Amino acid sequence: MTDHKDIAKVEKPMSERFMEKVVAEFGGSVGTVALTDFQKRLAQNYFISIDATLRAAEEKRQSNAKKKNDPPIVWANVNMPLLAQNVVAAARIGLDPAQKNHINMIPYKNNATQKYDIGFLEGYRGIELKAVKYGLDIPDAVIVELVYSNDRFKPIKKDHRNPIESYEFEITNAFDRGQIVGGFYYHAFAANPEKNKLVVFTLKDIEKRKPQYASVEFWGGEKTVWKDGKPAGKEKVDGWYEQMCHKTIYRAAYGNLTIDSQKIDNDYMRLRQMERDMKEAAVAAEIAANANTETIDIKGESVTDVEPPDNIVDITPAEPEPLPPTGTTGPSF
Numbered sequence: 001m002t003d004h005k006d007i008a009k010v011e012k013p014m015s016e017r018f019m020e021k022v023v024a025e026f027g028g029s030v031g032t033v034a035l036t037d038f039q040k041r042l043a044q045n046y047f048i049s050i051d052a053t054l055r056a057a058e059e060k061r062q063s064n065a066k067k068k069n070d071p072p073i074v075w076a077n078v079n080m081p082l083l084a085q086n087v088v089a090a091a092r093i094g095l096d097p098a099q100k101n102h103i104n105m106i107p108y109k110n111n112a113t114q115k116y117d118i119g120f121l122e123g124y125r126g127i128e129l130k131a132v133k134y135g136l137d138i139p140d141a142v143i144v145e146l147v148y149s150n151d152r153f154k155p156i157k158k159d160h161r162n163p164i165e166s167y168e169f170e171i172t173n174a175f176d177r178g179q180i181v182g183g184f185y186y187h188a189f190a191a192n193p194e195k196n197k198l199v200v201f202t203l204k205d206i207e208k209r210k211p212q213y214a215s216v217e218f219w220g221g222e223k224t225v226w227k228d229g230k231p232a233g234k235e236k237v238d239g240w241y242e243q244m245c246h247k248t249i250y251r252a253a254y255g256n257l258t259i260d261s262q263k264i265d266n267d268y269m270r271l272r273q274m275e276r277d278m279k280e281a282a283v284a285a286e287i288a289a290n291a292n293t294e295t296i297d298i299k300g301e302s303v304t305d306v307e308p309p310d311n312i313v314d315i316t317p318a319e320p321e322p323l324p325p326t327g328t329t330g331p332s333f
Contacts (some may be wrong), residue, residue, distance in 0.1 A: 023043075142186070153170075167186065
């Protein structure tokens with residue numbers, strides 16, 4: 001008779017366990033566990049993106065002497081129930097981490113659990129997608145332009161002489177436009193042009209919307225050079241300043257659209273909660289930097305310790321998209 005030996009239980013791959021969590025969350029929220037092919041693909045994209053984010057964050061933690069005693073930033077230390085809820089909400093809205101500038105994931109240490117919560121931060125295309133899905137009055141076209149010192153720009157505001165708000169914009173020298181002096185966005189309504197809206201930004205207005213801990217890899221400037229875990233001088237980084245200015249106005253163009261309260265659902269509310277958590281995390285990071293404290297408790301859905309502060313500013317992919325051709329309008333709806 002053959003002896004039967006105990007066989008050690010083989011743990012399922014992390015990708016499979018992740019999918020099970022997401023499927024269970026879909027089932028708990030919509031009453032069915034059947035995912036469409038599109039939802040399955042999105043869930044897979046979230047796993048791939050988060051897996052890469054965790055690997056990069058763990059590599060950064062290991063190179064930071066102050067983080068040596070922190071829990072490793074690995075799947076075993078991730079708050080999976082919260083992550084599954086956030087993934088389902090973002091996926092149902094249609095935000096896809098495999099698409100540029102849709103949504104980005106950022107891990108934060110949770111002091112209460114000594115695990116990591118995954119924060120979601122929308123890119124400018126994600127803001128556009130959400131505005132179109134939930135907006136009350138969506139323009140037929142959204143035009144976003146930067147204005148340079150050699151361009152000719154004249155806003156035409158709505159008054160008793162001009163029933164339609166408009167503008168005049170001319171690029172006098174396409175190969176030498178000068179320095180950025182500002183920009184604008186324009187909401188155009190084909191059937192009701194009297195609702196057209198022009199919003200002008202000075203360069204100061206654009207800079208004011210720059211993230212407090214903006215990454216020099218994107219905005220340009222100087223960054224610290226590290227050697228053997230210690231600062232070893234500064235180096236200048238060109239960054240993608242024009243693209244960042246353009247995206248800043250683009251985010252405002254869609255972020256300022258009015259949301260239809262009748263369209264608001266649980267997915268939208270969860271995304272709003274994630275946005276609030278990110279803002280609270282930014283405040284906590286500033287306090288941590290100024291007060292020289294290691295532990296910051298944020299009152300809200302989760303208790304987080306945001307370290308380092310520059311983690312919260314990676315709102316665009318490492319390879320920014322080029323500016324659209326001059327005069328190109330946004331998508332027509």
